[in-house]
Amino acid sequence: MSVNRGDDKHRRTQPHRGAWFRALGLAVFGVGCLGLSAGALANTSNGYNLPVGVTSLSKMMYALHMEVFWICVGIAVLVFGTMIYAMVKFRRSQGAVADTTMLHSTSVEVIWTIIPVIILVVMAVPAARGILAMEDTRNSELSIRVTAYQWKWQYQYLDAGEGINFFSTLAQSSNFARQLHSGIDPATVPNYLLDVDHPLVIPSGTKVRLLLTSEDVIHAWWVPDFGAKRSAIPGFVNELWFKVDPGKEGIYRGQCTSLCGRDHGFMPIVVDVRTPDDFKKWVEQQKAALKQAAAPAGAAQAGQPPRTAQLLTN
Numbered sequence: 001m002s003v004n005r006g007d008d009k010h011r012r013t014q015p016h017r018g019a020w021f022r023a024l025g026l027a028v029f030g031v032g033c034l035g036l037s038a039g040a041l042a043n044t045s046n047g048y049n050l051p052v053g054v055t056s057l058s059k060m061m062y063a064l065h066m067e068v069f070w071i072c073v074g075i076a077v078l079v080f081g082t083m084i085y086a087m088v089k090f091r092r093s094q095g096a097v098a099d100t101t102m103l104h105s106t107s108v109e110v111i112w113t114i115i116p117v118i119i120l121v122v123m124a125v126p127a128a129r130g131i132l133a134m135e136d137t138r139n140s141e142l143s144i145r146v147t148a149y150q151w152k153w154q155y156q157y158l159d160a161g162e163g164i165n166f167f168s169t170l171a172q173s174s175n176f177a178r179q180l181h182s183g184i185d186p187a188t189v190p191n192y193l194l195d196v197d198h199p200l201v202i203p204s205g206t207k208v209r210l211l212l213t214s215e216d217v218i219h220a221w222w223v224p225d226f227g228a229k230r231s232a233i234p235g236f237v238n239e240l241w242f243k244v245d246p247g248k249e250g251i252y253r254g255q256c257t258s259l260c261g262r263d264h265g266f267m268p269i270v271v272d273v274r275t276p277d278d279f280k281k282w283v284e285q286q287k288a289a290l291k292q293a294a295a296p297a298g299a300a301q302a303g304q305p306p307r308t309a310q311l312l313t314n
């Protein structure tokens with residue numbers, strides 16, 4: 001009987017301890033996954049922190065994030081340091097006696113109100129300045145209408161790229177590998193689930209404005225290295241801008257960040273940043289292809305308004 005009781009006790013305590021270990025393991029795994037996904041996604045992240053990014057906005061956000069981080073570290077060191085010191089120094093076993101005479105101190109209350117207010121103002125000023133900068137889409141040099149669908153993106157260029165219009169969907173290599181029993185090891189697919197057939201092409205050193213909307217559910221366009229993330233909502237047009245620093249040309253990757261249905265995880269974003277000259281060449285190439293694609297249709301349907309062609313060349 002005593003053995004049974006012991007077993008019962010064992011059964012009662014083990015799952016409890018196991019649950020704690022499982023929860024801790026899950027938390028560590030979750031943090032690890034977040035770090036790894038951020039590292040895999042962002043070109044300028046070390047996997048543990050926000051990416052510094054390649055735009056003035058992303059750098060501003062990073063600076064603000066670090067400022068708030070160090071303020072939090074300072075507060076934590078001060079508060080926990082004082083608490084731990086007081087607990088060790090003034091413990092009962094050392095003969096400490098509680099001071100029951102100090103019940104109210106106006107000066108202490110004034111101090112612990114004013115100091116947090118100063119800290120909040122120090123954080124609020126750059127934060128407000130940053131939000132105003134993010135919302136300021138004036139003087140943009142290139143506008144692109146971005147329409148989200150389950151589960152792809154449509155990019156329609158305005159301004160210099162007027163008429164360029166294409167869909168951007170998950171790259172075939174990723175799409176094949178993600179199928180159940182595909183037999184393809186995702187680890188062998190370059191940029192697995194982070195590659196598309198037709199990336200968004202933009203020039204560096206140019207203020208690019210995106211006009212975001214959706215044709216079905218809420219999606220969100222996010223490229224961490226640009227410090228750019230905004231919802232694409234059916235019936236609304238949201239604005240978003242970024243200006244990639246000259247010299248930072250390259251491929252930048254992001255994802256849809258609003259749970260938008262079954263294939264939410266399969267609509268990545270890829271932005272190909274080119275020098276203004278290379279971008280100009282790309283636009284000319286696209287327009288030539290567009291003209292070529294529209295010519296037979298125009299001849300066949302004389303008198304009909306020209307139709308926008310889906311471009312397949314990059």
Ligand SMILES: [Cu+2]
Nearest residue numbers: 219220256260
């Ligand atoms: Cu989506």
